[in-house]
Amino acid sequence: MMLKKSLTNFLVPIFFSIVFIPAALQAAEVTKEQVKGLDEQVQDIKKDVLELTSELSRLEEKLLFPSNTQVSLFVSVIGDEGFVLDSMQIKMDNKVVAQHLYTFKEVEALRAGGVQRIYTGNIKTGDHQFVASFIGRAKSGNEYQRSENFKVTKAVGPKFVEIQITGSSASDQTISIKDW
Amino acid sequence: MLFRFTLFLSALLCSLQSYAASGLKEVELHDLYFGEVLYFAYQDLHFDALARLDTELSQYYELDESHLDPFNNHLSQAEFSVGDIELQYRMNQRAGRAIQAVLGEGLDLATRNQAALALARVFYKKNDPASTLYALDLIREEPDKTRYESKYSLDVLRGKEPETFKTDVAYLRALASIDTGQFTEAVKILQSLKGEKILKGYVLYNLGIALLQSGKEKEGLAVFDELGKLEYSDDGLLALKDKTNLKLAYYTLDKGNTKKARKYFERVRIDGPFSNRALLGAGWVAVSEGRFDRALVTWSILHKRAETNYSVQEVLMAVPYAYGKLNAHGNAANLYDHAMDVFAREIASLDDSIKTIRKGKFLVALLDEKSNKDKNWVVNLRALPDSPETRYILELMASHDFQESYKNYKDLAELRHHIERWLSDLRVYEEMIEIRRAYQEPLLPVVEKKFVKLDVRIKLRLEQRENLATKIKNMLIAPRPEYLATATERVALDVVKAFEEIIATNPSLVDQQVQARVKRLRGVLLWQIRSDYDQRLTDAYNNLVSLDKIIKQLKITYNSFIRTRQAATQSYEGYTIPIRQLRTRLFSAQRKLKGVMAKQGRLLETMAINELDKRRKRLEEYQIKARFALAESYDRATKAQLDAEIVKQTQANASVKASDEPPAEVQEAPVEQEEAVQEPPQSDQSSEDEEESSSSFKQQLLSR
Numbered sequence: 001m002m003l004k005k006s007l008t009n010f011l012v013p014i015f016f017s018i019v020f021i022p023a024a025l026q027a028a029e030v031t032k033e034q035v036k037g038l039d040e041q042v043q044d045i046k047k048d049v050l051e052l053t054s055e056l057s058r059l060e061e062k063l064l065f066p067s068n069t070q071v072s073l074f075v076s077v078i079g080d081e082g083f084v085l086d087s088m089q090i091k092m093d094n095k096v097v098a099q100h101l102y103t104f105k106e107v108e109a110l111r112a113g114g115v116q117r118i119y120t121g122n123i124k125t126g127d128h129q130f131v132a133s134f135i136g137r138a139k140s141g142n143e144y145q146r147s148e149n150f151k152v153t154k155a156v157g158p159k160f161v162e163i164q165i166t167g168s169s170a171s172d173q174t175i176s177i178k179d180w
Numbered sequence: 181m182l183f184r185f186t187l188f189l190s191a192l193l194c195s196l197q198s199y200a201a202s203g204l205k206e207v208e209l210h211d212l213y214f215g216e217v218l219y220f221a222y223q224d225l226h227f228d229a230l231a232r233l234d235t236e237l238s239q240y241y242e243l244d245e246s247h248l249d250p251f252n253n254h255l256s257q258a259e260f261s262v263g264d265i266e267l268q269y270r271m272n273q274r275a276g277r278a279i280q281a282v283l284g285e286g287l288d289l290a291t292r293n294q295a296a297l298a299l300a301r302v303f304y305k306k307n308d309p310a311s312t313l314y315a316l317d318l319i320r321e322e323p324d325k326t327r328y329e330s331k332y333s334l335d336v337l338r339g340k341e342p343e344t345f346k347t348d349v350a351y352l353r354a355l356a357s358i359d360t361g362q363f364t365e366a367v368k369i370l371q372s373l374k375g376e377k378i379l380k381g382y383v384l385y386n387l388g389i390a391l392l393q394s395g396k397e398k399e400g401l402a403v404f405d406e407l408g409k410l411e412y413s414d415d416g417l418l419a420l421k422d423k424t425n426l427k428l429a430y431y432t433l434d435k436g437n438t439k440k441a442r443k444y445f446e447r448v449r450i451d452g453p454f455s456n457r458a459l460l461g462a463g464w465v466a467v468s469e470g471r472f473d474r475a476l477v478t479w480s481i482l483h484k485r486a487e488t489n490y491s492v493q494e495v496l497m498a499v500p501y502a503y504g505k506l507n508a509h510g511n512a513a514n515l516y517d518h519a520m521d522v523f524a525r526e527i528a529s530l531d532d533s534i535k536t537i538r539k540g541k542f543l544v545a546l547l548d549e550k551s552n553k554d555k556n557w558v559v560n561l562r563a564l565p566d567s568p569e570t571r572y573i574l575e576l577m578a579s580h581d582f583q584e585s586y587k588n589y590k591d592l593a594e595l596r597h598h599i600e601r602w603l604s605d606l607r608v609y610e611e612m613i614e615i616r617r618a619y620q621e622p623l624l625p626v627v628e629k630k631f632v633k634l635d636v637r638i639k640l641r642l643e644q645r646e647n648l649a650t651k652i653k654n655m656l657i658a659p660r661p662e663y664l665a666t667a668t669e670r671v672a673l674d675v676v677k678a679f680e681e682i683i684a685t686n687p688s689l690v691d692q693q694v695q696a697r698v699k700r701l702r703g704v705l706l707w708q709i710r711s712d713y714d715q716r717l718t719d720a721y722n723n724l725v726s727l728d729k730i731i732k733q734l735k736i737t738y739n740s741f742i743r744t745r746q747a748a749t750q751s752y753e754g755y756t757i758p759i760r761q762l763r764t765r766l767f768s769a770q771r772k773l774k775g776v777m778a779k780q781g782r783l784l785e786t787m788a789i790n791e792l793d794k795r796r797k798r799l800e801e802y803q804i805k806a807r808f809a810l811a812e813s814y815d816r817a818t819k820a821q822l823d824a825e826i827v828k829q830t831q832a833n834a835s836v837k838a839s840d841e842p843p844a845e846v847q848e849a850p851v852e853q854e855e856a857v858q859e860p861p862q863s864d865q866s867s868e869d870e871e872e873s874s875s876s877f878k879q880q881l882l883s884r
Contacts, residue, residue, distance in 0.1 A: 030787050035581045038783060041776045042588045043271050048769045049595045050227070054234040056602050056762060063609055063755065068743045074212045109222035115215025125740055156740055160212055180212055180250075 069122035070158035073098065073130075075165070077110040082139045083170040085110065090119055090163075091131040097121060115162070123159075128152045132163045132177075138170030148175035210253035211236075217261070226269035227594065233262055260295060267302055270587065276302045293319045297345070300352055309359035316353050347376050354386060363394035381407060381417040385424060404428050408447055421447075422454040429461055438465050456482060456491035463498060472502040487522050488572055496522055497802060500809065509817035516810035523803040530572065530796045537788050543781045546586065547593050576791040585784050592777040599770045606763055609755070617752040624748060631741070638738060645727060652720055661709045664716035669705055676702045 061070075073090055077083075085107055090098040098119040102110075110116060133147040152161055160180035167173035209215045213236050220229035237258060240251050251258070266275035276299060300315035350369050357366035370387040373379060384407040391400030408425040412418050429444035442465045448458035459482040466475035479502065482495045500515035536542060576582050651663060665673065679698045683690050690698075 030581075030783060030790065032581070034783060035585060038776065038780055039270075039584060039588060040273070042592060042780065043273050045595060045769065045773050045776055046227075046269065046271055046591065047274055048765075048772070049598060050230055050234055052602070052762065052765055052769060053227075053231040053598060054238060056605075057231065057235050058239065059755070059758060059762070060605070060609075063612070063751070066747045066751065068740070068747050072212075074215065076209075076215065105223045106219075109219045112218070112222045113209070113215070114219025114222045115209065115212055116219050117212075117216050156736075156743055162212060 065120055065122060065158075067158045068156055069124065069154075071119075071121055071123045071128075071152065071154060072117055072158070072160050073119040074160065074162045075100075075110070075116045075118050076114075076162055077107075077165045079165070079167045079173065080169050081111060083136055083144075083165075083167065083173055084139070085134060085136045085165065086143075087135045088118060088163075089133045091133075092119075092121070092123070093128055118163075123152075123154050125154050125156060128154060130161075132175050134165060134173075134175065136165075136170070136173060140170075142171070144171060144173060146173060146175055148177075150177045152179075211250040214251060214254040214258060217258075221261070221265055221268075224268070226265050227591075227598070229265050230262070230269060233258060233265065237262070260298075263295070264298060267298065267305075270584070270591070272302055272306050276306075289320070293345070297349055297352070300349075300356075304352060304356060309356040312352065312356040313360065316349060316356070319349055344378070347373065347379065351376075351379060351383070354390070358386065358390050358393070361393075363390045366390040367394060367396075381410065381412065381420045384410075385420055388424070401428065401431075408444065418449065419453055422449055422452045422458070426454045426457055426461070429458070433461065433465060433468075438468050441465050450481075456485060456489050460491040460495055460498070463495070463502075467502065472505045475502050476506075487526060493523075493526075493799065493802065497806060497809070500813070504809075504813060504816070507820065509813045509820060513810055513813035513817055516806050516813055520803060520806045520810065523799045523806065527796055527799050527803070530792050530799070533572065534789055534792050534796075537785050537792075540781075540785075542785060542788060543589070546589065546784070572795050573788050573791045576787060582784070582787055585780060585787070589777065589780045589784060592773060592780060596770070596773055596777065599766055599773065603763065603766055603770075606759055606766075610759060613752045613755050620748050620752060624745075627745070631745070638734065642731065645724075645731060648720075648727075649724060652717070652724060655717060659713060659717075661713040661716075664713060664720060665709050669709055672705055673702075676705065 065072075075088055077085055085102050087099070087101045089096060089100075100116075100118055106116070128151070130150050130152055131147060132150070133145065135143065135145050137143045152159060162178040162180060164176045164178055165173055166176060213232065217229050217233045217236065220226075220232060236251055240246055240249055240255070243249055246252060263275045266272075296315050296318040299318075300312045303309075303311035303315055350373055354366045354369040354373070357363070357369065367387065367390045370383050370390060373383045374387070376383060384403055388400045388403040388407065391397075391403060404424050405428065408421055408428060410417075410421060412421060425444045425447040429441045429448075432444060433441035442462065445458045445462040445465065448454055450459075459478045463475040463479040463482070466472070466478065476499065479495045479499050482492055483499050485492045487493065487496070496515075496519040500512040500519065503509075503512040503515060577586070651660075654660070655663060662673075676698060679690075680702070683695055683698065687695075
C-alpha cells in the first residue's frame with residue numbers, strides 16, 4: 001500500500017509533465033517551404049472561388065434581372081478634385097430605390113475614373129421618371145446639394161444609364177445623364 | 181545575408197507602387213462595366229474587381245459578334261488588368277500566366293513592354309531574380325512616351341507618370357542583378373539612377389550594398405555615409421537613413437573605431453524606430469572607452485523605455501553592470517533586483533500570451549472587423565481582453581512571411597464569407613424559382629392559347645397590309661382608277677354593267693333614250709372616278725403611312741410579348757441542374773477552404789508562439805544571469821563594506837599604536853580594486869544584423 005502510494009506520487013508529476021509539456025516545446029518550426037506550399041494552396045482556392053463567383057453572378061443576373069426588364073444606374077464623377085461627394089439618392093417613379101454614403105476610398109475611386117453601379121432593378125417598358133440627388137462638399141467645408149429630374153425610356157433590351165456629376169469647381173457641380 | 185537584403189529590397193520595390201498619383205488621364209470609358217471594375221480595383225477590392233472582370237470577359241467571349249460589344253474597346257486593357265489585379269490579389273501563379281498570355285498576343289510595343297515589366301515584378305516577388313532579368317530583357321526598346329498615356333496598367337490608369345517606366349525597369353534590373361550576384365552590373369545601373377529623386381535614398385542604400393558585395397568596401401561605406409547625412413522629410417526615408425547610420429556605427433565599432441561609431445550613433449534620431457539600438461550601442465561605445473559613467477547617461481534614457489523591447493531588456497542588465505564597474509554595488513544589486521522583477525513579469529505575460537494564442541483568440545482577433553479600418557490593428561489588438569501581447573511579436577508581424585500568411589488568412593476568411601453567402605443565396609433562388617413555377621405554369625397554357633389566335637389575326641392583317649402596299653406601288657407605275665372607286669361607285673358601276681349586258685343581249689327591250697341614259701350614267705361615274713384619282717391615290721398613300729405607324733406599334737407589342745413569354749418560361753426553367761452543380765462545387769470549395777484555412781491559422785499561431793517562446797527563453801536566461809549577478813553584487817557590496825570596516829579598524833589601531841609608539845611611515849590601506857570579472861550581460865541573440873554586430877563587439881569588449 002505504501003509502495004503504491006509512493007509510486008503514484010512519483011508517476012503523477014511525470015504524467016502531468018508529459019501531458020502539459022510547455023507550450024513552447026510543442027510548437028514546431030515553420031519552414032519557408034511550408035509558407036510557400038500553403039500560399040500556393042490559397043491561390044488555388046482563390047482561383048476556384050473566383051470562377052464560381054463569376055458563374056454565380058451570371059446566373060444571379062439572369063434570374064433576378066432578365067434583360068427585358070433590367071435597368072442599371074451608374075454614377076461617375078468628372079471634374080473638380082476639390083469636390084467631395086458625400087451621398088447620393090435615386091428616386092424612380094417617386095420611390096427611393098437607392099441611397100449611398102460614400103467612404104473616402106470610394107470617392108477616390110470615383111475621382112480616379114471608376115464607375116459605381118448604384119442600382120440594378122427591373123422596370124417595365126415605357127417612360128419612367130427618375131430623380132438623382134447628391135450632397136457633397138468643397139474642401140473649404142461648404143456643403144452643396146443638387147437634384148435633377150430625368151426621363152428614362154425603357155425599350156425591350158436592358159437599359160444602362162450613367163449619372164455624371166460634373167463641374168469645374170466644387171460649387172458648380174451638376175448632374176447630367178448619359179444614356180448607354 | 182543576401183536573403184535579408186532581398187526582403188528589404190522587395191519592400192522597397194512594393195513601396196514604388198505608391199508613387200502612382202490619382203486622376204484618370206485621357207482614358208475614354210467605352211463600357212460601364214469596365215468602369216465598375218476600375219471602381220473596385222481602385223479601392224483595392226481585388227476580389228470584387230476580378231470577379232466582375234472575369235464575368236465580363238467570359239460574357240464577351242461567348243458573344244456571336246463580340247466586336248460589336250462596347251467591351252471590345254477595353255479588351256486588351258482588360259486582359260492585361262486581369263494579370264495586374266491578380267498580382268495585387270497575390271495570385272502570382274495566375275497573374276504570371278495572364279501577363280505572359282498578353283505578351284504572346286503580339287500587341288503594340290507599349291503594352292508589351294508594360295506587360296514585360298509586370299511579369300518581371302511577378303518573378304521578383306516570387307524570389308526568382310533570374311526570370312526577372314529574362315522578363316526585363318523582353319523590353320526591346322524605349323517606346324514613345326506619348327503612347328503610354330492612355331495605356332494599360334492600373335497604375336497608368338491611375339495617372340502614373342509614364343516616364344517612370346524606364347526608371348522602374350532599371351531599378352528592378354539592378355535589384356535582380358544584386359540577387360543574382362551581378363554586383364558590378366547592379367552598381368553600374370544604380371550609379372545611373374542616383375539622380376532619380378523618387379528613388380534617391382533607396383538607390384543609395386542598394387548601391388552601398390552592391391559596392392560592399394562586389395568587394396569595394398571603401399566606396400560602399402562612402403555611399404552609406406552619404407546616405408546617412410542626407411536631409412529627408414519622408415518618414416520612410418528617415419527610417420532608412422537611421423538604419424544606415426546604425427549599420428555603419430556597429431560596423432565601425434566592430435573595427436574598433438569608437439570615435440566614428442559615436443558619430444554615426446549620434447546621427448540616429450532619438451525618437452525614430454532605431455533609437456533604442458542606437459542608445460544601446462552608444463552606451464557600449466562609452467564602455468569601450470572605459471567611460472562607464474558616460475554609458476550610464478545614454479543607457480538611463482533607454483532604461484525608462486518600454487520593457488518589452490530587446491534593447492531595453494538588454495539595458496536592464498547593462499546598467500547594473502556599469503554601476504558594478506563604478507563600484508556602486510548597492511545600486512547594481514538594486515537594479516539587478518529590478519531587472520529580475522521585470523523579467524518575471526514579462527515571462528508571465530509571455531506565458532499568458534502563448535496560452536491565449538493556443539485558445540485561438542489570436543486568430544479571432546486577427547479577423548476582427550476593426551482590422552479593416554485600423555492600420556495598426558495588429559499592434560493594437562493587445563488592448564482587447566484575452567488577446568496576446570503583440571508588442572513581443574511586432575518584428576515577426578512585420579516580416580514578409582507573417583504578413584503574407586496573415587493576408588492569406590484574411591483572404592480565406594473573406595472567401596469563406598463569399599461561399600457562405602452564395603450557398604444561402606442559392607437556397608433563396610431555388611425557392612424563388614419554385615414560386616415562379618407555381619405561378620407561371622398554370623397561366624402560360626391559357627395565355628398561349630389566346631396568343632395563337634391573336635397571332636393568326638396579326639399575320640393576316642400584316643399580309644393584307646402588304647397587298648395594299650403592293651397595289652399602291654403598282655398604281656404609281658400604271659394608274660388603275662377603278663381600284664380607288666368608292667363602294668357606292670362600285671355598286672353603281674355594277675348596275676350600269678348589268679344594264680349594258682341586257683342592252684347587249686336584247687336591244688329590242690330598251691329604247692334609244694334609255695340606252696343613252698345608261699351610257700351617260702357610266703360616263704358620269706367614270707368621270708368622277710378618274711378625275712378624283714390623284715387625290716384618292718394621295719389619300720390612300722397617307723392612310724398606308726398611318727397604318728404603318730399602327731403596325732410598328734403592333735410589332736413592338738408583339739415582340740415584347742414574345743420576350744415576356746420567353747422570360748416567363750426562362751424565369752423558372754433551366755436552373756435546377758446548374759444550381760445543383762454550382763452548389764456541389766461550392767461545397768467542395770468550402771471543404772477545401774476550411775482545411776487550408778485551418779492550416780494557415782495553425783501556421784500563424786506557430787509563428788507567433790515560436791517568437792514568443794524565443795523571447796521567453798531569452799528572458800529566462802537573463803533571469804538566471806541577473807540572479808547570479810545579484811548575488812555577486814551583494815557579495816561585493818558586503819565585501820566592500822567589510823574591507824572598509826577593516827581599513828577603518830586598521831587605521832584606528834594604527835592611530836592608537838602611533839600614540840603609543842614613535843611615529844613611523846604611514847602605511848596606505850590596500851583598497852581592493854575590483855577586477856572586471858563580473859558576469860557580463862548576455863549579448864542579444866536577436867535576428868537583427870545590428871544586434872549581431874553589437875554582440876560580437878561586446879564579446880571582444882568584455883573579454884578585454
